[in-house]
Amino acid sequence: MATTKPGFFFSSTQSVDGRLGDAFTFIWANYAGLRELWWQVRGFKDQFPDLHIKDIEQKFLSGLPMPGGIDLRHAFLNSTWDTHEQGFSKWLLFECCTLYEGWAEKVCHDLFSKRKAEKHVKSLQFPYVNAQSPGYMAVVSDANSSTSSLMVKEFFPTLRSSKLNCWPNINSYLIAYGYFKKCRNSIIHSEGLCTQSIVDLQTALTLEQGKKPSPFKHNFSLPAQVAGEKISLNLRDCILFSTIVRKLICTFDAALSVSAQSERLLEQRLRNLTSKNDKWRNLPADPRRYEQRIHRMLTAAKIPEPQNLSNIINWMKVEKLI
Template sequence: MPSSKPAFFFSSTQSVDNRLGDVFSFIWGSYAGLRELWWQVRGFNTQFPDLHISEIENKFLAGLPMPGGIDFKKLFVKTDWAEHEKDFSRWILFDVCTLYEGWAEKVCKDLFSSSTYERNAKAIQFPSGVRANRQVSGYPVAVNEANTSASTLMKDEFLPTLKKSYLNCWSFIDQHLLAYRFFKECRNSFIHSEGVVTQDIIDKHTELATIQAVKPSPFRNNFILPSQTLGQSIELNLKDCINFATIVRKLICTFDAALSVAMASEAILEQRIRNLVSNNPKWNNLPSDPAKREQRVHRMLAASRIPEPQNFANMMAWMQSKGII
């Protein structure tokens, strides 16, 4: 049996999970490079205080092709490292929010109709709630629609596997979405309110501090949560923003499983396998020996990036009924 079993169902989930890894590799590479150069420049400036800043810049950057200009004095001499860490925090905040929003829209567009996918993409960014008209709001809107026309194959064969992921946080989904909302409100303020603390940020900060104070905490690592003052600049903590990225990764994994039960997911599953078969003729000629035939189909699913089903005989029967094998 192939050992390469994807942890997620939707291709976009695996793509975003990989992208998160790439984002952090680049961020930490940039962090290390800036930290080292910042430290060296400040040390050199201390040793040679009479040198003009242009001479110091030439010392460190001469011969290095630069695509744009740098305010060298501000970046390396006037700015303390704590301020740079705030910039890295904002970088993480923006990238992680954007990745989650993009993932939600892609998955919901694949699953739901043109009239509801935007609503559902927004819904899975909010904890559960009830509106004034007593209608349910938040993530249950999307999850309930996915279950309205659920696929028996997806519920029986794949949901149990997907739910077992160590990243799945279904038991604390509301708490994780509340954490997401706090950081999302901070991101929104940087875009729309010049990065100052709004009343929404104060409210979400209080909610998050309250829920993580419960023992045991719903989070593997609690947030530090620097205090926020209404109308003042938002205070971000770098470790909190790293923890926030983990929260988003858990949300993506959890909703990947919860939404995979939709009938549209079965169609996605079928098309993914058919694409593999049509692009490589070796999958069309299966061995007649039952054991070898099953091994080949296992490899077919692995190559299609399909999670392991609960009962492989049921999966093969479904594939035969669809004329895939």
């Protein structure tokens, strides 16, 4: 049976995956527009070197609503394109880290008590080191301490099979996340200066991608960082970082979906759906149309494809969802 069901279980995963796409569309539209305008302004100035800056502003910016204004000389004449690429790199870091942290917060509060959730949000950002520093494994183990047989049998196999799932290399991906997040934090809190911890994290990431084979589909360039100097970012690296974030979210979406609380989330999503429209409660008598309606119900509730629809129907009957 054809399906348009999502490849993720948690609503926040589905939302963040879409928002990552929207963010990239917006960022690259700005990148393309700035690149074109940067070239045009510089070319125009070369052709008319004696023209006053106000006249150049009038030609290129007249009619645009710009309440904050643009320092055209600084942005287009005095700044190299590499300077702008550093700005876009920072933008990507900020957006991706914010989305990941927001996702982790929502999923952890959906699954765990408030006390546990606040701790688990941070743990999902760190690799496993040992029993004293378990990182993400503390969260995955907690989710597996009480599992749902329905989620394990019917949804986990589908979620685990995603091409975005990076479970075999999850530690390497979290080391990469830690390095880029540390760079982002320094840009926000320490004037963008490199610290020794950033140097150490870059060394750790370099060792990870030096493995044979590399855990990453594409290795990072990783410009050399020097403690006490400004952090240097590579735009392609930051693009790859966004892929790291997407894969981490997908992987943990599958790993945490087995929780017994996930089954309760599943039930609530279906109840919310059936409460809004009578067609989901008044099911056809014909067996084929009956199954088709249930299938459409799962699609409408944005629930991934189960392994066996009959098992889901039986569960829904037990829970009095149909």
